[in-house]
Amino acid sequence: MHKTFIVAAIAAVSSFSAPALAQDQFSTSFRGLRGEAQVGLDRFHSEGDHDHSLGYGGIIGWDGLVGDRVVIGAEGSFWRGTGQNFTPGVLGGTVARKSFEEYGVAARAGYVLTPQLMVYGKAGYVTNEQRKRFSGDPAGGQPFYDHYNTTGYQVGGGAEYSLNDLFYLSAEYKYSNYGSNSARQKVSLGAGVRFK
DSSP states (O other): HHHHHHHHHHHHHHHHHHHHHHHHHHHHTTEEEEEEEEEEEEEEEETEEEEEEEEEEEEEEEEEEEETTTEEEEEEEEEEOOOOOEOOOTTTTTEEEEEEEEEEEEEEEEESSSSSEEEEEEEEEEEEEEEEEOOOTTTOOOOEEEEEEEEEEEHHHEEEEEEESEEEEHHHHHHEEETEEEEEEEEEEEEEOOOO
């Protein structure tokens, strides 16, 4: 009788603890403070033209869980691409616009498809350092050089895959519109760590 009781007790405890453990493992992968390094393809648009280059950057963010599968978070990002566009002036000459560092803040929302895989979308504010240079034209337009910052919005989305509770990989697309007839698209791969 005692053996039957012990076996029944173990079975009962297992039936309650197994789902709880699975739920805990399911939920702990996508929460807390995180840092991520990114590298990818950068496409800078301006003056009706575009240029491709390699870019790199990083993210510092924080995520929290709502229920078992919904992730809500905030992040700050840095990205550097070196795209430069050359377009003709209206009356001759050349206009060259170059993009440098981009800084952004965004909110993101994700959905956990499996304990290791999450898909997400994001939206936020972005600023970009740019340079614009005009070589002058035969009609008398004077050369000029201007270095300035633009501001705008960013939207994007991607997927995140947890290798374990600490390390993860990501793939992301982001579009940034800076206003002043310039924008950026980037496709990147990332590797990150979560600080538990």
